[in-house]
Amino acid sequence: MNKVVADAAEAVKDINDGAVIMLGGFGLCGIPENSISALIKKGVKNLTCISNNAGVDDFGIGLMLQTRQVKKMISSYVGENAEFERQLLSGELEVDLIPQGTLATRCMAAKYGMPAVWVRAGFGTEIQNGKEAREFVFQGEKNNYLLEEAFSADYSIVKAWKGDKFGNLIFRKTARNFNDPMAGAAKITIAEVEELVEPGELDPNQIHIPGIFVQRIFQGKSYEKRIEQRTTRKRA
Amino acid sequence: MNKVVADAAEAVKDINDGAVIMLGGFGLCGIPENSISALIKKGVKNLTCISNNAGVDDFGIGLMLQTRQVKKMISSYVGENAEFERQLLSGELEVDLIPQGTLATRCMAAKYGMPAVWVRAGFGTEIQNGKEAREFVFQGEKNNYLLEEAFSADYSIVKAWKGDKFGNLIFRKTARNFNDPMAGAAKITIAEVEELVEPGELDPNQIHIPGIFVQRIFQGKSYEKRIEQRTTRKRA
Amino acid sequence: MLDKNGIAKRIAQELRDGYYVNLGIGIPTLVANFIPAGVNVMLQSENGMLGMGPFPFEGEEDPDLINAGKQTITEIPGTAYFDSALSFGMIRAGKVDLTILGAMEVSEDGDIANWKIPGKMVKGMGGAMDLVAAAKNIIVAMQHVNKAGESKLLPKCSLPLTGVRCVKKVVTELGMFDIVPGKGFVLLERAPGVSVEQIKNATAGKLVVEGDIPEMSI
């Protein structure tokens, strides 16, 4: 039951060139900082990254773009990232843009063992191209849905607030985001946590991810937790 | 935002004859005791009940069977219930038996706005009759799946441990069961709670059901919490 | 003529007590500043939060607490956090009462285009396609014409679509419009000082003007 590995380097050591990887986080919030650093140090290439965003030029997945380790991004919004734009326009990088809810649901589908899901997003748009569409009546309302496949990923790398040695995880505030549906959605799930505790220290009623979904866990270190848009108000 | 109603009677007052109702709980664990009593007092008839189980002769949904208020049960296991058996054999009661995971997932599908889901349970059995089957390859494995529709229910009645006036809910231990996927899966969701508190008193990180899924909430009373199989061990 | 705050202010009058509301980036975000007294709404942020509060005081920013625009925010009493899949589940199931978002183009059938300009770097649709596909009630807040002076209220969208037949209402600097499929942009109110003639001239799609059109009071 003990899923603990020493550090990020050990957690990612068998991730090879060409792997398909899910990476949790929304913007820079809740991203697996330690694992991203370890992947860069390891120098693994040709990765397909399923991640809602692509980081910024000098943080998050943006760092893996700088080192040209990413072959393809599957994201809903790639934001402001000059190197990303350059690689995309030059054809070095493939990008598959999909609706955010569809992205989350295709992760969840994999985690729940559902091979495909019916969603409304994208019907009647270019997102529909090549996809099966069908009309369903649901709660008395007729609508059109697209069939979207569950993701088949090799690794899912998530970041949690607290975790125990059995792999049980708890997230904090909006850092939960994609980390939750991605945890358990790939063949191997790696979790890095801010605080690793003994089994029994987490309230079993408050666990967001039961340990069965996690294969490796480690205590992360030196979290920067960079803020992308620092918005504040003045004290009255 | 205030979803509070006075009591169970007020919560169920617009539930009319012929309604389709989801009822949370597994066995007698986590069942909405107050609401069941109120439905019996109200005497509403011809109900279709979506509930994993049908209670026992003198508790839970079993009480609504005694009063002949149920036209149809949609369940995975109806257990030991003499009156249930009598009504079923006499043709007074319709029963739709479906796999437990399919039942849970058809609730979840409704809550998540998915009109149907693909599941493996029941393929190659009589459960498949009349359903669309399809082969999918998922994570490198080929399997057959059945298309199962989301439930369209009028009311979902759930029981939680704690809730606030905005409808945020927290369950306790295995009493969570079907209460979680049912909360928000019908047009109207009614939640009865052991402890009703002010917004802000529940840790927002530990809420199982965000209030948006709940339309009515009330503080329940006199919970019996009957145990169906009291199994114990002797102290050494 | 309305400025951005004016558009937000007018849309804020459409809020009803008890609404769950999702606000897009840009003018929609400003709506939160003009919620009428006595109207309590819960703001949904699709990255996983209900009950979005104002920006934090300086020095109290929490990197684990951001909105869908990646801005630091705060929680309120009654906030709930959840994951991205459940967030879009509640959106898809129609639990969000009102979605307010910006657009590049809107058609007289209610189609909307707001994510892609061919030939330009595409940043992605984010949650917009999910929101417009499922929200029960969508109000678009935008400028009536683009920088080239061309109407953004069109017979058909020229840009790649975000969603079809979904927009219910549009508020621009010139007025407020219902979109009635098969009918067109039904003018409900003129912005202060704006004539029906001005609106007609700025609207390429079918404009429906029935009876006297009141000037809006904001």
Next chain:
Amino acid sequence: MLDKNGIAKRIAQELRDGYYVNLGIGIPTLVANFIPAGVNVMLQSENGMLGMGPFPFEGEEDPDLINAGKQTITEIPGTAYFDSALSFGMIRAGKVDLTILGAMEVSEDGDIANWKIPGKMVKGMGGAMDLVAAAKNIIVAMQHVNKAGESKLLPKCSLPLTGVRCVKKVVTELGMFDIVPGKGFVLLERAPGVSVEQIKNATAGKLVVEGDIPEMSI
């Protein structure tokens, strides 16, 4: 010949350290009593729990804490609770390493029947159909013959099926068998004091006996 505890004991030897295991009602439940020393497994209860502990001490029963057989149980350090949809999600996604359940009939192709007898009151399949459809590894624990003395290891099931081509192993009072589709019941071990002849006589389905069959040590 094995008694019920013997069957459970033999199956317990199939557990591996780190396994997540779902135990059905009846003999499978007994397996928990015989988990070998040094083997740590987590018991999944499909009503929403990982890390099922033993029955509570008298007077410490918690009505909010039951297993899928509706028995009062306890938690262990590291337990996690979750809802029914996620519970069957993890089952369906193949996260449960081993499922042990009872059966009325098993076929030489691995089909299983264990929920319905035509003409008798049907109580329902509970979670059995979900478990057999998705578990990576299913061991059936059952008596070799029924009360009428008829074999329960059949060429084809005669009762309505619970699942098709899913059972990997069967342990009865007479022996342990692998099910290899296209081949049949491959005899792995004889129960203590039971001959291959006895097993042949009690097995209606195709029995495969290759080489010397060892007697099991339990």
